Amino acid sequence: MDCSVCVFCGLPGAGKTTLANHLKHLQGSTHKFIHVCYDSLLLKVDHAKSLDSISAWKAARSSIANNVSSILEFLGNESKVLCPIFDKGVSQSALEFLFQDIKTFDPTMKIVLLIDDNMQYRGMRNEYYRMCAKLEVGFSIVYFDIPLQVCLRNNKKRKNPIQEAILEKISNQMEIPGSNSKCKWEKFVVKLESSNLEASSGQLLRIIDESMEHPPSFPGPAIQEEIEKVRQINRKNFLHQADICIRRLVSMKIQDFKKSTSSDTTLSQFSKKLINVKKQTLFLLKIGYVDDEIFLKTDGNLDFDKIENSIHDLMNLIFQEIQ
Incomplete structure (x- = not known):
């Protein structure tokens, strides 16, 4: 048919x-x-x-x-x-x-x-x-x-x-x-x-x-293996860049918070909350909560700006959930 x-x-x-x-x-x-x-x-x-x-x-x-x-x-x-x-x-x-x-x-x-x-x-x-x-x-x-x-x-x-x-x-x-x-x-x-x-x-x-x-055909085992290797490399690179983005965003949030408060106790509580947010964000990324392939540009490289914007939104969402 x-x-x-x-x-x-x-x-x-x-x-x-x-x-x-x-x-x-x-x-x-x-x-x-x-x-x-x-x-x-x-x-x-x-x-x-x-x-x-x-x-x-x-x-x-x-x-x-x-x-x-x-x-x-x-x-x-x-x-x-x-x-x-x-x-x-x-x-x-x-x-x-x-x-x-x-x-x-x-x-x-x-x-x-x-x-x-x-x-x-x-x-x-x-x-x-x-x-x-x-x-x-x-x-x-x-x-x-x-x-x-x-x-x-x-x-x-x-x-x-x-x-x-x-x-x-x-x-x-x-x-x-x-x-x-x-x-x-x-x-x-x-x-x-x-x-x-x-x-x-x-x-x-x-x-x-x-x-x-002219229907597409599924690649043979050898080609599938090569595709999977490339996918794993991209995923490893994505998680590495994601970790860098998270660290930078956490640092920025702490600096912004310092400007708005002088209480060491409040800052300590805020920092602990951010550490929790960081852990949850990385966990969600590692289990595939975000599809890393959507961050690939046309030349096959990662779009760092898109990664940072997406992670920023995710961290804010997690932060709201643990208020």
Whole structure:
């Protein structure tokens, strides 16, 4: 059976869900589109307020990816049992609706799973690429290159608009698909610069069919071993740079605190709290709480400014939790 995964990448308000709904109702299409909408599947979590809620949000996203993998395995082998994997952060009703849609597919049609999310980090998209390579199904990306100001206007019209500051932050985080010549896996990419649904549909169908004809393949054991070696080196370098950043940030906080108080007792208590924050931050980084691959620049080196900003936010969050 012809099967493909198409990852949508773009800002909130760029038109990703609008295009997905349009594709689902195309008349006379030889493709059946399955809409995997993160906004519908993810339960509302204020992941900016606590470490527990961030962990729940990440677990829910992982659960969605696992469900997509189960769907792909089922489409490749119908003797497999198709059962949703529930997680407390995922909407049970939305997941059941998605799986019901899968069970009613026409085997003569080309099945396309539309992954509808911001997908601003290359690592997020690569998770689906590796999934497709393992199962040997087509993989493509649609990048919605819509100006930030347009997305901000569209966001205001949504039923549940997100905060403008968050939308702007996602815009700054966006790692544009196909912009890194070293990422050969981002091969089948469609760049959409307008909301013309008819033109977008034709362009997209062509690239999806091409990706089905040339699905990625999983590297052999020797190549996998080399990839893992490079990954371990990058991780070691990341943790080393993270430790330097943490030490510098702790020192800066102590200096700032000294300027605001003259009490040695208060300073001692503050220093002990910072040591605790430092330990918790390093622990979270070592267990993979933050994906170190998102800090790689296009030349393969680490982005030190991005590391420091991310660690600064994490330390502040931990500091608030132990107040």
